[in-house]
Amino acid sequence: MFKIQEIRELIKLIDKSSIDEFQYENDGEKIVLKKNETSVQQGYEPADAPAAIQAAPLAPAASAAPxxxxxxxxxxxxxxxxxxxxxxxxxxxxxxxxxxxxxxxxxxxxxxxxxxxxxxxxxxxxxxxxxxxxxxxxxxxxxxxxxxxxxxxxxxxxxxxxx
Structure with missing residues (x-):
């Protein structure tokens, strides 16, 4: 399970960068962070979430880096x-x-x-x-x-x- 401090640190790093979207999956747990012009939105989906929730494809975060x-x-x-x-x-x-x-x-x-x-x-x-x-x-x-x-x-x- 993700620790709240790890999530906060990720939010800070993404907020300071030009990355608009970040997705990370580890041991069946998934975290999705999206940034828009005014705020950072955090989404958390456990591995056993309904398929309809997990089906939304996300663009890889690396596409913003270049x-x-x-x-x-x-x-x-x-x-x-x-x-x-x-x-x-x-x-x-x-x-x-x-x-x-x-x-x-x-x-x-x-x-x-x-x-x-x-x-x-x-x-x-x-x-x-x-x-x-x-x-x-x-x-x-x-x-x-x-x-x-x-x-x-x-x-x-x-x-x-x-x-």
Whole structure:
């Protein structure tokens, strides 16, 4: 069963993002969150709900993510058109943190050399801190997001000049 705190955290994350609709199913339980211009609506359906309730198809939430990341990518592709640049993208919706804690320095800064298993940042989602790795060997050319910024799935975080 979903905990009320988990649902509240989901509502907050979706409210801050450009996602209009979110659907999640786990162990036969289903939660559907829809956002319109004025409020967030929450729907909860137990697995044994009548078929008529469960039959309404929903568009996948991921369809909203590319639209949200287009403005962030547009200046980058115009400014940094280089075949050797690799984009490190966010694997999830969450909050970007450049360092493990406010007192510590950032994992990386522009000009730093990284290996493919180097940690470059943390993405927090639902109170879980996920370490994001560089994915390639190279040099950090540009950091595309600010510390504490909400990021979308697939949003570019870093540009790396691959070696």
């Amino acid at each position: 639209e949200a990341s287009v403005p962030a990518e547009a200046p980058v592709t115009e400014k940094k058109e280089d075949a050797n640049l690799h984009k490190i993208e966010s694997p999830m919706v969450g909050t970007f943190y450049a360092s493990p804690s406010p007192e510590n320095p950032a994992y990386v800064k522009s000009g730093d050399k990284v290996s493919k298993d180097s940690i470059v940042c943390i993405i927090e989602a639902m109170k879980l801190f996920n370490e994001i790795e560089a994915e390639v060997n190279g040099e950090i050319v540009e950091i595309l997001v600010e510390n504490g910024q909400l990021v979308e799935y697939g949003q570019p975080l870093f540009l790396v000049k691959a070696e």
